[in-house]
Amino acid sequence: MNTHGSPSRVDERALSAGTTVRFVLLVALLVMSSSLMVLHVALALSAYDGFGCSLAAGVAPGIDSAADVIARRGLQWEAYRACSIRYAPPPPWWVLPGWWAVLALLTALVFWALSRWKARRGRAVPLAAVDHDGAVARVVAELAEAAGLRRPPRVVIDVSASSAGAVVFGRTGRATVRLHGGLLALRAVDPLRFRAVLSHEFAHIANGDVTITYLTVALWRVYLGVALPPFLLWCVLMFQRAPNSPVWSSEAPIVTRGLLLTALLTMLVYLARADVLRSREVYADLTAVRRGADPTGWSRLDADDVGTRRRLLRAFLELWRTHPRWEVRRRALTDPAVLFGVYALPLFLTGAAATITHSHTMFALTQYAQLSSWAQHGAALAAAALVAGVVGVALWRAVVFSALIGVPGPSSIRAGLWLGLGMMLGGLAAGQGTINEWLPARPWVFLLLPVIAVAFTSWSTHCARLWVVAWRGRSLRGVMLLSVAAASSALSVWFVWWQTQGVAAGAGWWFDVAGVRDDLVTYLLGTAPDDAPVTWVDTAFVTIMNTTTNVLALPFAIAALIGLWVVPMLAWWSRPGIDPPRWALAALAGDRIRPGPPLPAFRRVLLPGVCGGVLGAAIVVAPVGTWFGVDVDASPTAFVTAELFGMQLAFLVAAAAAAAVARRTVPEHRLAAALIAAGTATLLCFGALLLSRVSDGCIPPFALADGACSSETGVARRLFDLILLPALPFVLLTAGLVGAPRSVSARRAVRPRTIGPARAGVLVLLVGALAVSTVAFVQRAPVAGRVPTPAEVQQASRQAMDAPPDGPVPASTRAMQVEAWFGYGGDDLLDDFSVHRRDLFAAVTAGVEAGATIAELHHVRPHCTEIVAFAEEGVRYFRVPDPSANELWESFLVLAWQAGRECEIALDADQAEDFDAAMQDLVTAQNTGDRVLRASTRGRDRHRLVRVGRKRRATTAAGTPPKPVSTPVPSTDPPRNPNSVGLLAGVPVTARVCAGISAVPAAPGVRAGGGGAAAGPGSDRRS
Template sequence: MATEPPRVKLDARAVPAGTTVRFVLLVVLMLASSSSMLLTALTAAGLNEGFRCLGAAGVGPGETPADEVLHSAAYQACIAEHGSAPWWVEPAVPAALLLLAGGLFLALPVWRTRRSRAVPLATVDPDGRIGRQLERLTDLAGLTRVPRVVVDPFAASTGAAVFGRNGRPTVRLHGGLLTRRAVAPEDFEAVLLHELAHIRNGDVTLTYATVALWRTFVAAVLVPYAVGFGLLFFHAYAPETRPFEIGLGAWRALVLPLLMTVVVYLARSDVLRSRELHADLTAARWGADPRVWAAVEPARPARALPRALRSFTELWRTHPRWDSRRQTLTDPAPLFEVPALLMFLTGTAAVLVNGQLWQLAGRSTPPLAGAWDITMALPPAALVTGVAGTALWRSVVHRLLTARRRPSGARAGLWLGIGMTVGELFGNRIAINKWLPGQSVVVLLVLLVGVAFAWWVTECSHLWATVWRGRTIHPPMALVLAGAGLALCAWFWWWQDFGVVMANIPGLLTDVLGPGFPGLPSDPAGEYGAILTATAHTVPLLGTTVAGPLTLPAVAGLWVVPLLAWTVRPHPSGWARRAAPGIEASAIPAEPLPPLRRALLAGLLGGAVCWAGVAVLKARMHSWPPSDRPRGTAPALLFQDGACAALLVGAAVAALAASLLIGRYRLVAAIVAAHTALLAGHAGVLVLSASDGCAPALASFTSGCDWRPVAVWRGFQYLLSILLVLVTVVGIAVASAVAVARRVLRRPSRPAASAPAGEGARGPARRRLAVGVLCAGAVAVPAVLLSVPAPSGGNVTAQQPAAPPWKQALDAYGRAEDWYGLGGRDLMVRYSTVLDELRALGAEATQSPDGDAMVLTRLPSICVAFGKVARDAEAYFPVPDPQLLPSWRTFVTMAARGSQDCLSGLDRNDNDLVAAGMREFNQATGAVDSISLWVTASRGGSP
């Protein structure tokens, strides 16, 4: 029979609770949303569309507009019509929000005191007994001074409350509590200790700052946002007003604040509930009688549906239910678990923060545009790491010391990924003018990133908690969270620059990337054309993964951080005894780490596969007959493709072997083994390629024996950067596949093997030497790749695109949206309306006996309308696409000329001149049709 886990009460202070980071998450979400939402509200009301005039003029984000654009009549007219908020509005809105919240924070204690008509404690305590008891409890709580105490004599309840701020707290006692003091003094003392615990835990400032920020956010941000959209709908449906277009984007912008409001409120409630539970535990640790919590009448058992409804309503409460509080006092395990709601809210809030910053960056001035990359990526990465990472660490530590089953992190990561996905889908950047993104598969990357993050943090947490010897667990916790935060920051950097465009624009991989790099053989002979064409499309796509400067350091951290754990001799009793007071030394789990040599041997096996693959490739190229050998740069490209394939296969073999041999730390082992195989295999590529010709059977490019390591390094430098990322992905994918297969087959993981007996001091020394060598390679290779610029010529595959196609596509989309929204749609709708009137007139005239009179009566107004559209189009911006400028000129010229010829022919009774005007209208219509197709394609299929 399985033994029951020991009843160990883990001190809730052993690992940071993370509630402060959750509060920071709320603050950052509110501040990032305040500017964007208010400006969006002004835009929806038609009061702040002027910032889009530069986009309509063909100026992309971050580009400096030319003087002729700024001084053009079209730009001045656009600004005058649509208006634009001053530049200082965006930074002023968060500052104003903080000032208003700060004022409310200072006013809340005064208002609460006056509202309740509270009196000082001395008024109802003439003999000073309550004051002396309060002083004793204050000393017990470790506070430096007695807090200010007031009494609400009209409150009949037996509760109390603390408000103000940590430096100057105020405890308000209810009149019913003083009355009960004579009957049940232990109840009075428990309530006081609970309120003093709030002060000791630093809850007062954060709690009332949360309340002040929330109320200010509702009044100063959400209400103006609702008013702005109310004006939009009024202008859209009110009679005798110019109609505005209410498209899908407007509806999404209306749904976004609703989602954000729910996220903020639920996160706020979660923070406050958690602090109440921690205050209960602190009060009980100081000697509060637990029977006070048990004295409350327990809730009656409920059926399934009411129980589910009660659990749902619990999410919105700022105070936990009494049965939850009693359960926490009995066993604080729920405080150390990873709630699905917390992970979901964290993922959603982080993505919403990133999205709001992304929108602000789109309106950034050119000097600030480059600095926005790190500004957009760092806050959400830090918040996810602080909230979700801390929760995972707490769960691992608690389960380790209570001998419970170690969590895998997959479930928590799944909820984190779902939250991030929901945040993206409800945001207005990956699915503009439609509900679902153009490339829905790309959005799955967001879900998988959440799972990989939680899985890696969980394994590294257990790894370090097992071997750490320090007094507290905080140093390894900081190391692991730093590595996870760096990787997540690199992910957000890539996603906001490239992933957003990939998810939003359908067909981007084939339409935007085009034929590849200039100079690539477009029609190579024989069977290698498909390989070279795939290279032309794949390399630019994969090259985006290393476009950010944080990618390679993040990849290095993913396997250096867990590797360092093998340099520490396992002995967790130091921090464990402080985390679980009273625990026996024999009860502290001392799980040995799996032998590092297993992962290293798997990596060397993968490296040998790489060497063998490259040797077979060179032998194959050596055997090519001269008539079948590709010409030009094709042989070099084919060798690079084959070598990269060999490296990836070797890394996959190493990851598979390590995942099977080391089941407890499957993900960590797979990543370490895969990167070890890559380093060993790339060394083989350098050796075999630099000595090309020395072995006649493997000579591929030259027959003379010479040593050329520099040339080979330059040829693979750019590809090695990409391979470092791909190998990490391969390791995660292989470990996931093995984990899923074992779960399906229901086979337990291989238990960790202890170090062999009699290993002595040489065992740790050898491990540290091996770890040192691997860490040196993990850090040195990315450092060299980042410090040495990639070659600008010679190797075709190593050349990066001169202009990133992702940025081009995103900028083109924004310019098309601005041009269409600020006047292009109005011109095209007006032209289509006049054209329909002309066609209807022609059909009626052919069927009516007095058709000539009908034409002479109604045709002049139609021709005048064509001329008015042409003049307004001449005064507006041209189409912001160089390829469509001829069509735009044809439209403007032919519409104006047709109007003039039509009117002149009618005045002179010249049918030929009128017919010429009709032909010119047809030419203008063809040009308009071309522009309409461009608009539909640019806006994702929405005309």
């Protein structure tokens, strides 16, 4: 602790300043926001028609909620995806890369032009033209050498400028310093100020600020001049055509939100730009003073404003300045606290920028393809790295500074709330959870964002405090990067969950507890579940399973979560010492101040974890399913759910107990101790569960079907997949809540720890953590690159969703829906059937008239196959938005499929009577198809009906079957009954759904998280 009367001078270079990461954040904001504008404009100029596919799917604009839209799309995802690809295709793939190339080229041109403009002959002359005796050149060379520059920069004089200032421009490797004429004249009167101003500009060159500064300016000007105007013009055109749009009630939120988002992004970009430029000015001052400049040479006093209102106004205006006020610069020279503070604006900007960047990255990617787990995690990791790079580094700097000068550290709760507020505003502005609504159906779900932000800042802050005490090396940058990497990895898992399930929950969607439970029980037992009522145990178990399915499919998810307690645990691997660490000596220029008491013995963290593990082991080795009062014979479904949930609950109880004890034994680092103890208890509890079940050879839920025990490998894998992995996120959440510090406790004396036992304990736990992470990665990596097919997404949606009710819809809306259904594929399907049936009848008629028998008509079999294929394609298309017409449509498809299959079977078996019956059934199917057309004519456009009707009559036969086939060839096989070849004989699962027959549930691993999958039914393709 610092016992000095005044704060020690802390070297601002003790840790990375973080300004480069903030510049990366600025670039990401500029690129993402301009790319979004370009994408919207390109969609408007293309044949994009996203609303048509939604109307064909039965979406009622202005009536259906966002959850209903998700369900209507997801339950018909094959048709919706195919419709989007055909009628709402994204712009060509080269549009965004082309825009990035144009953006880079224009930025380079503006960057080059800025240097040429500032150095133009009409405004600046070479130094030699006015420095006849070379005195100024000698001062320039002296100051350049003091600044560490390899050679003096080019110096020009702006003789027309009377101010006593200077500016550096160009690029870092070839910079030019332009001195104002007033400064040159001041050299003889005030040489200290002349040298200070020149040293400040040379410090910019030494710090590498020149290139970044002018790239920032160039990017901003390209954004304002090239990207913004076309988008604003698009918004104007959209509002102009609003009165003529029948779906403006759904378009209005999108266009308005896009305009507001553009304004917000423009403001965020400007504030981020100003923040980057301001911070670099302060660091240039410090660099100049460290190289010998007089701090009084350029700092002036501001006006004396002591009023509260004036101070608040001045603080607000400071946010928009690219150069800090003189008072701020002067204070930074004497008190470095301003450089190590955690301020609200960067936190807010970072939260908003990360959320918007991630949301629109996913939007842009899903325009072109569905995403694999790797792609989803990569996009999330980029956004999380921005947050960790800006906020994590700022928290580390604040913790280091407070530890060195002995003052309280930064408030992680305050920092998290500002970060979470930015994430909330960014998510709402980006339209998360709204689809085509103005606001999410469940706005309270967005309160999870500040909660997770506080968790992120709390972990980062307490991990920094731990490592500041433990690390003895020359620099903290290595352990800081390790901590930032762990935090960004864990945060990326959250971003994936939020984009896939959190956003859908905000839109009003949630999974069906009974459906998910029954699917899982069917997968485990291999038999249909019984009709057990849904209890709180079922709800808790399904919530744990379904909320973790998506994120646990990520290969690195488990490693990222385990890193939250492994990284703090590694602090006990470092060698203890009594003397101040070397990094503290360097930061305080030799001042021997210790940043805090040494770490306590590792056994104070390990023993609570062992005790918690023993408690959990005692629970899991018992038949925990019976504790909920469930009888296995009465309800196998309820028993399976209770048994699995009981095991997961044992893990949570063990973790909570271990965390509660650890936070009391290690109060100085209670959060880290709680996480480590909970992780230890989890590993021990799982080991006990594994030994008890594998050694027994059976686990009750897996032996209910036939009484046989599963193999040891199967038991171990199912315990790993169904118990340990789903419980792990909730274990960490429980430990974090228990270990969260409620107050700052007084530090007490701690005896130096011994390194041998500590490293042994750390090594054992590290091996266990790596084993779990490796197994999870090996299991998931082979399938992480696989993209789910539309059929799999649709099947998962049907397992997790209930169909929204068909409520009353205005006649005009119903007419638009039916018109879209016909226009986006319904007409084509009906015409295809008519053509296939006509060609079949014509071929059969020609054969019969030529005297052919059934054995001589095998050449017509391809026409029968085409009809079967048509029916299978028809069941993959949208259901008719009109309920009465949809009933006829389903009957029509069933009749067509049965008739086509009967035709194939009759030809294969040479059964003339069955073949003739199939032809008659095709006539019945044709008549049913015509009834579909007539049933859907109510309210539709009459001109459209006339055209469709004429088209149909042109391709439709008279409605009678061909003449009966001549006497069939005798066959030894009995005639086949057409009814024996029903839908279940060979029709795909989608046809069963169309026919009203439930599909067989898939394994839980296929589940895509319902309607919230990034590329699934919850993704918003502007409609």
